[in-house]
Amino acid sequence: MNVERWDGTRVRERAGELAELLADAVAGGASVGFLAPLGRTEAAAWWRERADATAAGRLAVWAAVDATGRVTGTVSLAYPDKPNSRHRAELVKLMVHRTARGQGLGRRLLTTAEQAAAATGITLLHLDTETGSPAELLYRSAGWTRAGVIPDYALSPAGELRPTTLYFKRLQG
Numbered sequence: 001m002n003v004e005r006w007d008g009t010r011v012r013e014r015a016g017e018l019a020e021l022l023a024d025a026v027a028g029g030a031s032v033g034f035l036a037p038l039g040r041t042e043a044a045a046w047w048r049e050r051a052d053a054t055a056a057g058r059l060a061v062w063a064a065v066d067a068t069g070r071v072t073g074t075v076s077l078a079y080p081d082k083p084n085s086r087h088r089a090e091l092v093k094l095m096v097h098r099t100a101r102g103q104g105l106g107r108r109l110l111t112t113a114e115q116a117a118a119a120t121g122i123t124l125l126h127l128d129t130e131t132g133s134p135a136e137l138l139y140r141s142a143g144w145t146r147a148g149v150i151p152d153y154a155l156s157p158a159g160e161l162r163p164t165t166l167y168f169k170r171l172q173g
């Protein structure tokens with residue numbers, strides 16, 4: 001399994017494969033910004049917008065590619081455009097295809113993003129994740145600190161309001 005950093009061109013070229021990951025996460029009930037069912041067309045359009053953000057330097061995208069060339073996971077870092085916030089980034093869209101979960105790939109993607117952030121001088125990462133999700137256990141075991149819970153934060157894919165938990169992690173350069 002290779003974890004590759006993708007530039008805007010690559011994200012655009014492979015938006016369909018990233019869309020498959022996103023649709024699979026939504027179909028599995030993950031709260032990643034969309035309601036179910038999420039169609040491939042809508043998901044691919046969303047990734048093409050991310051390609052623009054990546055080309056503009058507002059987003060960094062990594063993809064896990066297996067030996068057959070299949071995309072099995074992804075993670076992104078979103079950089080704020082405010083001059084007072086250049087030291088931090090938001091970890092977003094950590095997703096592993098349901099067929100590839102439980103083998104350490106989520107942790108590897110998370111570590112990849114954390115190390116890349118630290119290497120570029122980012123000293124603070126933050127994220128939000130649905131309260132009680134398996135992802136919470138991953139973040140906690142990777143040394144992230146729970147900052148608090150916001151009730152009724154977002155709709156689940158099935159359309160029910162759910163709380164989110166905010167996490168942060170300080171990085172050392």
Ligand SMILES: CC(C)(COP(=O)(O)OP(=O)(O)OC[C@H]1O[C@@H](n2cnc3c(N)ncnc32)[C@H](O)[C@@H]1OP(=O)(O)O)[C@@H](O)C(=O)NCCC(=O)NCCS
Binds near residue numbers: 025094097106108135
């Ligand atoms: C969260 C997610 C990325 C984890 O990916 P993964 O490849 O299965 O994770 P790993 O195999 O690296 O597991 C890492 C840790 O996560 C936790 N974990 C992962 N899946 C879990 C589950 N179903 N139940 C309990 N803990 C789980 C465990 O602590 C595990 O550590 P361990 O193996 O030492 O016990 C994956 O479940 C996913 O894509 N979920 C849907 C999208 C999502 O919710 N993303 C987070 C948005 S903020």
